[in-house]
Amino acid sequence: MSHLALHGGPKAVRLALPPRWPQLSPAARSRVDQLLDAGELSDYDYGCVLRELERTVADYHGVPYALASSSGTDALLSAYLAVGVGPGDEVLVPTYSFHATVAPLFLLSAVPVLCDADPVTGNIDLADAESRITERTRAVAVTHLWGHPVEMDALGAMAHRRGLKVIEDGSHAHGARYRGRLVGTFADAAAFSLGARKMVSGGMGGVMITADEEIFRAPQPLGHTHERAAHSWPAEDVAVGMGGNHRIGLVAAAICIEQYRDLDDRIAVKSAVLEGLSERLHDIPGLRPQFTAPYVTRGGWYGYKAQYVPDDLDGLPLDDFVRALQAEGLDVDRPSNRPLHWQRLFRTNKLEPPYxxxxxxxxxxxxxxxxxxxxxxxxCLSFPAPALHNPCDDLLDSYQEGILKVVSNIARLRRASS
Structure with a gap:
């Protein structure tokens, strides 16, 4: 094949990436325009837009209660508070997750206990988690990483056996299923981000879902102020809540309502695209397509991470492989998320948050x-999943070509890296 672009040859990929998610549908744009025309951008009470969002989310998951908030982080804080996590309580959490899965525990003066990950899926290692349970452990929180559900049967059995509450972080996994059942419906409480590039995104937002009315009502005075919280608590106690303001904006709520309506259709399209990427990677030495167990679906499939096998490529370091691919025009990189236990916050007491x-x-x-x-x-080798929401066979073919071009020149790359 031709010389590597890294060494002066032509790039293999010349096509631009498709537009990244999120994208507003005509229905979502119409709803936003209506709110702007009416000057309705916020809601102290429990008006029709907020009510519709929460009912839409609850109905989608088949649960009675949903509580919208300003972010997925706030939704997690609400969930932790609602299941009774308090000062000194330990909560088992995955070390491989976005820091927002863990950080709300500091606001409750609770103790996050980081647990190891399955090296194939990146999800929490439940055997390691159980080995870290003490008399202070109150709950376990899990992230369905990159949309792949955690082993929920095993998690439920462990939680029941050890008397723990369960929180699901489904922010990567809108619409994902474990043995036919939607994620978010296994736990005492589940949180979903409705922001950034999540499969349901209003720019900023979050939602907690639960089948337990007490869990639904417990977080409302935390940050759902004025009339909204007064539906569950005496009005004189909630004029400004307990110091927070976690309400979602109406524009974001309206967008998310429409994105839930066509969520399953969009999931089907995105899944077909990323399964097509897996097919193209299947027989390439040095890469393993992202693993998906046969009894789960990834739903929103927030990220696509192939696994690099250096032994297939004469021990070439992953960073050298990435540089060669990037030079060919592939938008690939190492994952931005690093294990939490590598961060200074979890390695020293000198950085304790003052609160x-x-x-x-x-x-x-x-x-x-x-x-x-x-x-x-x-x-892990990260592919641009936020841009792979719509069919793009020509682009995926060129990615395959670029990878094969690099692999065919591996001896030259290995000599250059030595």
Missing amino acids: YQPGRARPLYQPGELRGAERYYES
Whole structure:
């Protein structure tokens, strides 16, 4: 094949990426225009837009209650508070997740206990999590990483056996299913981000869902102020809530309503695109397509991470492989998320947030301690999933061509990296 672009040859990929998600449908644009025309941008009470969003989300998941909020982080904070997490309580959390899965625990003066990851899916290692349970452990929170559901049967059995509450972070996994059942419906409470490039996105927003009325009502005075919270609490106690303002804006809520209406259709299209990417990677030495268990679906499929196998390519370091692919025009990179136990916040007590008042000293971690998560991160090659929402066979064909071009020149690359 031709010389590598890294060494002066022509690029293999000359096509631009399709537009990235989110994209507003005509129905969503119409709803936004109506709100702008009416000057309705916020709601202190429980008006028709907010009510419709929460009913839409609850009905989609088949649960009785949904509580909208300003972000997925706020939804997680609401969930932790609602299941009774408080000062000094320990909560098992995955070390491989976005920091927002864990950070709300500091606001409750709780103790996050980082757990290892399955090196194939990146999801929490439940055996490692169970080994970290103490008499202070109150709950376990799991992230369905990149849309792949956690092993919920095993998680439910562990939680029942050890008396733990369960929180699902479904922000990567809108519409994903475990053995035919939607994620978010297994836990005491589940949180979904409705922001950024999530499969349902109003720019900023979040939602907590639950089948338990007490869990639904418990977080409302935390940040759902004025008349809204007064539907559940005495009015004199909630004029400004408990100091927070976690309400979602009406524009974001209206957009999200419309995105739930066609969610399953969009999931089908995106799944076909990314399954097409997997087919193109299937027989290429050095790469394994993103693994998906046969009894789950990835739903929103928030990210696509192939796994790199250096032994197939004469031990070429992943960073060198990435540089060669990028030079060919592929929009690929290492994942932006690194294991949380590598961050200084979890390695030293010197960076304690000033509002964090633990009931006991929290555990600290060192690199090398949670090796499953490290092996997963160190092997991941990230593809531009936010731009792969619509059919783009020509682009995927050119990506395959670029990867094969790099693989065919591996000896030259290996010599250059030595």
